[in-house]
Amino acid sequence: MKYTNLGRNTLNFNKDWKFILGDTSGAELKKMTDDEWECVCLPHTPRLESLHVDLHYQGFCWYRKCFIADEAWKGMKLFIEFEAAMHEAHVWINGTFKQIHKGGYLPFMLDITENVEFGVENVIAVRLDNSDNGAIPPGKPLESLDFSYFGGLYRNVKLHITEKLHVTDAVFAGKQAGGGVFVKYSNVSKAAATVEVQTHVLNEHDHVKDVTVVTSILDKQGRLVGTTESLIESVSAGGEHTFEQMITLTSPQLWHPDHPYLYTLLTEIIDGEGIMADHLRTRIGIRTISFSKLNGFMINGERMVIRGTNRHQQYPYIGNAASNNAQYRDALKLKEGGFNFVRLGHYPQAPAFLDACDELGLMTVEAVPGWQYCQVGEFQEIAKQNIRDMIRRDRNHPCMIMWEVSLNETYNKRQGATDEFFHECHLIAHEEYPGDQMNTSGDTIGRDNPAYVNFDVPFTIWEDSTMSRPLEDVLTDKGGFDREYGDYEFGGHESTSRVPRGAGEKKLLLQAWNYQWSLNRNRSNSWSLGDASWIGIDHNRGCYPWLAECGALDTFRLPKYVYYFYQSQRKPDVIHEQIDSGPMAFIANEWTERVSPAKIVVYSNCDEVELLVNGKSVGIRKPDQGPDTEYGERITGYEVDYWLTDEEQHKWKEGTMESRTDSGSLMVSTYDGGNCRNLERAPFTFEGVAYEPGELKAIGRIRGQEKAVYVVRTPLEPEVLSLRMDMSGKALAADGSDFVFAYAEIRDANGTIITSASHEVTFEVEGPAVIVGDNPIQAEAGIATVLLQSRLVPGEVIVTSYAKGVQSAVTRFTIV
Template identity: 25%
Template sequence: MTRTLLHEGWTVGPKLGPFESHAEGSGPMQVVLPHDALRDLPRSADEVQGVHSGYTPGGAFEYVRVLDVPPEWREKTVRLEFEGVYRDAVVFMNGEVVVHEANGYAGFTAHLDPYLRFDGEPNRLTVEARAHRDSRWYSGAGIYRPVHLVVADPVHIPTHGVVVTTPDIDDERAVVEVAVTVRNATRHTRETRVQWELTDPHGVAVASGTSPVTVLPGADAVARARLVVPTPLLWHPDHPHLYTARMTVTDAAGAALDEESTSFGIRTLQVDAGRGLRINGRPVKLRGACVHHDNGPLGAATFDDAEDRRVRLLKKAGFNALRSAHNPMSRAMLDACDRHGMVVMDELADAWTRAKAPHDATITFPERWERDVASLVAKDRNHPSVIMYSIGNEILELGTPIGATWSRRFAEAVRSADPTRFVTNGINGIIANLPRMAEARQQLEDANTMMANMGDQMGLMNASPLVSASIEESAAVLDVVGFNYADSRYRQDALDHPSRVIVGSETFPARIDVMWELVRELPHVIGDFTWTGWDYLGEAGIGRVDYSDAPGFVDTGTAGPYPYRLAESGDLDITGYRRTVSYYREIVFGLRTDPYISVYRPQHHGRPTSTTPWSWTDTVSTWSWDAAPGAPVTVDVYADADEVELLLDGESLGAAAVGAEKSFVARFETEYRPGELTAVARRAGLETGRHVLRTAGTPRLRAHAERDEVAVGGLAFVVITLADDDGIAVADRDVPVEVTVSGPGVLAGLGSGRARTEESFGDSSYTTYDGRVLAVVRADGPGELVVTASAAGYDGVTVTVLGRER
């Protein structure tokens, strides 16, 4: 078998009807996959998809390439593995339909054998995709995940044909069961032999086996081996040890027919209401983040390096669990979670039979859900990082008897395909009872509480008797009950349902102090997943902070007006830069002992703000402002302490109790003067840690690449800042930065964490935000890539990255 990435040689353009022609300048253009066809389209305040897509239009697109078909392929079987095409993908070979895949997040296979030409004529491969008002967030469009060309013997291992489980583990040995499907696409019975070899994390062979396998024509046969690994190294978030299983299929004479390999982990999972979640017998509380599928400046395009970077930075920020919201996670991110020790809740869908967008997946989901479940499980089942499958998110019909029937159907289908993991669902009792919310309000003891903020309302209604009764059956089919914005249920559910295990599948970011205290206190609550860990495109402005005294301000609720593009609700922004809320969360988690200083922008001091339940504060951790000495400024210091003292150049500005304004926060009203600002945290009078901010000197344009070299086809991430010689960035002197790339590579994306902007990620110029902008460079060949950044009034700067062969 040969497997190659089919990423070059493509063109893409608008999909036209047979009697249409391209307008001038709108014809097909050459692209390299993965590719997002929506990212660079012009945005508009009048765009019908509005806030959901970040005011980005939809469209229908056609990808085309010529496939070179050598004569020897006559004796082979040829397939394309698509990891994801958004959405309603139709694959044609030489004008004939090969396969249709409606689900924009499901992987699928196109078998090309019946359609290939061997007469010297070109073999034309076409993929159609479309996206329009079918998502509540920015979806992207097109072939946005990798495509693999697989050429194999007619007797071969099919896609996802290897399943590894570890049913029996103790300290002395682990039993590893490997099931291999062998497919015979010939007209004759074939006698084959399967050989297995397991290697440990150091590459040393630790177990092997072999078995003859007879495969009937046009049929599959499953070969199984139970192999014993001595003294196993267990996979755990703290030490993610990975083994490798290699399978070889030979014919009766010993000639190789096919081979496949997969990584796996050896670990046990247990969960119950008394002891919570345990991995390898050790309790684990899930410090979770919800994440969307886009990659910020790259749009929806899924690159291995970008997914790995997201997982690494989220792990570094204190998370140990990710929820893929609200669709199946990419293969690349699952691989990264395996490598870095991030556990995963992978999600099937955002809707079942009742639509949330005019043209969403509910159109076909009732007829094709079995394929969607099978695709999700087949992708995930060898990944030790995956511990839970979520069958849905805030399902509208979940609180009805028929909705509960669907819940049971999906849960049992998942268990049938993979009984080794837990099943959950992101339940929002309010969403499941929208037509009956008036009745729920009447059940609340104090009607005045409905004058509280939106977040409080959600909690109160989610705990109402009406909601409790309506979701009981749907919750009962789950191993772990996921609750969205319903921490108000946690204590009572322990009494009403003593065996119920709960996870906070989606929670408000500013409530992590409350949420984590509940997680720590209650054994049946196994973790919390904030909305969100990484900022994302679409649902524009859902976590913004606006100044309500601005001219023309209109309170639009949770919808950010144009030109908002980003949600602005991530702990990390779309470039991977940690916002102040990330450090607050790290302290709440108990992972940081030093305090952390966050400063409200002096230019907005005293102005009224408009926020949403997903907002944090408009703060930056800097003491470098273009403000007059003596200007009033508010400073928050996050700390797990009794009190914090603030000093400027060694002079005390006073002490403040932690928790007076909010848990883990000490607030100061002071004046801005350049210098060294120090926060000293104390408990019982003893110092527990300190944090220092220094005013920047003369800023210049600086750039550094996160890695010195990347593989061909991979990405280099170049961070560009306005900072002094010590690397201290300035936050309020933003300028447009022009970026050029010379050598065997291209600028794949350029952007900042600014949520409200009309700039394009596809341009070569982008304005810094709080002194930062990120350039993403794709290496298209071996050699030196020189990245140059320039800005008016600053000397240019260059960095060099080496592209190397894989």
């Protein structure tokens, strides 16, 4: 049936904002002069910060936007949606105060229908304050916080225009387990699946409306694969109704990290006159999940090990103010790095990042904002509301498999952090998402009675003395999740896992060994459902004046050795379209002059690896399979023979490295062929390789067939720069806020990046783009990086890089 379409319209409201740092009297007034204010695009940060920053800007700032209301909007409903604002927002429209919103990570919406004037300019004014505030989660002062708040209107702002008969917004509606469109699934199998849909409709007309809801499911090609039409419901003036419908699909394409299929749910609201009053599209992924000690984590009836990492949402210089494309690029890098899961530590992150996780097949856990703090009173009330709002916002994302409701590391010695409070948080989550697909998670450590708190997926405990993660002693019947590992246990703020990309081969190998050792230990636990390394990407923190450099990627999103260790854990037979996937090999070595014989570590997901020096084979290895040992037990290390017994492995040798644990310094022998038996894919360690300058090649084979090749060449003298733009699946958009990293690589005559090079590199840009942050900048490990941000117009951009003593480089690309 064809309907007359009124529908809804959503406008991007990110352009043409005025901004001023600090507090200004009268800035809320409509006729206030803001000509001297800076013109900015959103997402926006109040102040560009230094690369290594602890105490970023805190205080007031103002945003104002003028707009003309289209005459076609008369008689419609108008809503302004802020995806987030850090972290106390006061909002006015045309001088009329509308709302205070407390909280920096979740959306809020304003109904401005009665405030908008037609034929004249309208003004939205927003006053933000990101000062320390114990009532607003996370609550802890910046100077003692292990991440950074940053500030500003750092996510998108939208204007929604709807008919008075419309589907509500789930957060704005404020209905328990309701509002908006809520999609759940039952009887899910490869043969069939039932899609259960709740649709909340509000009638803001002054008279009754007969309403029909038509719900349809479209496949990736836009073809109709299922539809249902509700009975007619009479909705009174000012009234509301929740429609419940079911669609059963035969042979559905199920969502899974290895094949993340997405359908589109089309919702159409038809009134009694045959007019389509509203319509919206919701992307959905059909899947069913479960967690248990016996069967582990199950998705669609198949057992799967969760191999995850943590992520903070920050970027160099601009803090949290990242475009939708930038969010996608981060998700892509983590997916390509071998992870199938991301813990959103320690707060809800951008909707665009979750959209990317849905598309790419990255499972997630979303955390209520919090970190070592639980003040009784307003803080706890806001925290509980945050749980409701984050579930309402993100319940339809197939990537979301857990909901962390425990306020990270907020143990029972902190005021207000009682078992009763966290049990209530667990119950709130189940109120918002009834049924067996709601899985709460949270800290077990610090709870007096973990069984009473009753998180569905409890986080494991940490035991310093044994560097282990016990759980069975306190929760005998549940599997557990290791929410963070690989960093703090190896020396706290001085952890040997905190390694800059330019630290050199030896330290990068030790960092990767720490994570390998920890991951192998985690996987030995019968109760382990999976884990998340700390952390995927280096980040700033208020409590320390230097980046936390424990990431698999540095702050410029460049990989360290440990990134390739995790990449080797991915399945070689799973190929994703337009994503680096499948078989891989990486030599964790720079092949510079060294004492012979040398030890060479290769990460690969192949069956065997052959290593060649200047074309001559030095051996073919199967994956390492040596014994598991305590960290640092091998004070002087051991020779590797993969076919000896564990006892026979204990042979004396040199070659240890100094590392740390919570107990202090100790000597560790890395890559001795052991501590890998519980890994999905162990490294390949080659001993006794004679050094000779030239080419080091690894060939990975599966069932005898060559599948992956990696080559390292001894670097010569630096000769030339080469430029690379990090698009990572998304072209730079001409929206005034999108950005990419521009990498100037210092290479020799053979094209090898010289990791010892630290030249100062200067960048120049022509066209609709601008450099943000430090320029010139010193290269680290042979690569200098700047952040390149788009302007508002498309066109060709020319980037040139210069450095003393090497040939300059030029590249051209188009902003779209």
